[in-house]
Ligand SMILES: Nc1ncnc2c1ncn2[C@@H]1O[C@H](COP(=O)(O)OP(=O)(O)OP(=O)(O)O)[C@@H](O)[C@H]1O
C-alpha cells in the first residue's frame with residue numbers, strides 16, 4: 050500500500066486565537082483506506098481537512114498528497130465542507146454540475162450526468178429548484194453529490210450526513226460504502242456518529258488530546274463484505290463502548 054495523505058510534524062494555530070489546534074502531528078492515510086475522524090466539537094477535525102485542501106496554510110511541518118508537498122494539484126482531492134456552500138443563485142443541477150463543468154464537460158452532458166444521480170440521492174425532480182427551496186438535509190445531499198462528481202480519488206467529507214433523517218442516512222451510508230468498494234477511493238470522513246464510523250471505516254482516528262499531537266487509532270475488525278448487522282457482533286459492541294468511553298472522557302461537562 051502507498052500513502053496518499055501524510056502529515057509530518059504539523060503544527061497549526063488560527064492567528065485569531067493563538068493557541069495550537071495541532072501540535073507536531075504525524076498522520077498517514079494509505080491509498081484506498083476509509084478512515085473516520087471522530088472527536089469532541091471544536092477539537093480540530095475540520096482544521097485537519099482544511100489543511101489538506103490548502104484552505105489553511107501549514108505553519109510548521111509538511112502535509113503531503115501522493116508523496117508531494119501540497120499545493121494539491123487540481124482535482125487531487127474532493128472536499129465537502131461542513132457548511133454546504135451551495136451557490137444560492139444556481140439551481141440544484143447547476144450547483145451539482147459545477148465540478149463537471151470545471152473539468153471541461155459540456156453543460157448539456159454535465160446536467161444529464163447530474164440528473165442520472167439526483168434520484169439516487171433522493172433529489173429527483175428538484176433539478177430546477179434553488180438551494181433556498183430545499184431542507185438542510187437535501188442541501189447536504191446536493192453538496193455531497195457535488196463532491197462525489199469531482200471524480201477525485203481522495204474524498205474529504207466533513208460530517209456529510211449529519212443533517213439527514215435516520216433512514217436517508219442509512220441509505221446514503223450504504224451507497225457511499227458501495228461506491229468506495231467499487232471505485233477504491235480514499236476517504237477521510239468526519240462524523241460524530243459512532244455507529245456510522247464503525248460501519249464505514251477501516252480505521253477510526255479519535256481525538257483524545259488537545260491540541261492534537263496524535264490520534265488514537267482503532268482498527269475496525271470487519272472486511273469489505275460487511276452489513277449493518279455486523280455492528281451487533283460482540284467485538285463491534287465492545288469497540289463501540291471503547292470509542293464512546295474515549296469520547297466521553299473528552300466532552301466537557
Ligand atoms: N476560521 C477560524 N478562525 C479562528 N479560529 C477557528 C477558525 N476555525 C476554527 N477555529 C477554532 O479552531 C478550533 C478547531 O476548530 P474545528 O472547526 O477544526 O473543530 P471541529 O473538531 O471540526 O469541531 P466540530 O465537531 O464542532 O465541527 C476551535 O477551537 C475553533 O474555535
Ligand SMILES: [Mg+2]
Nearest residue numbers: 094095131207
Ligand atoms: Mg468541524
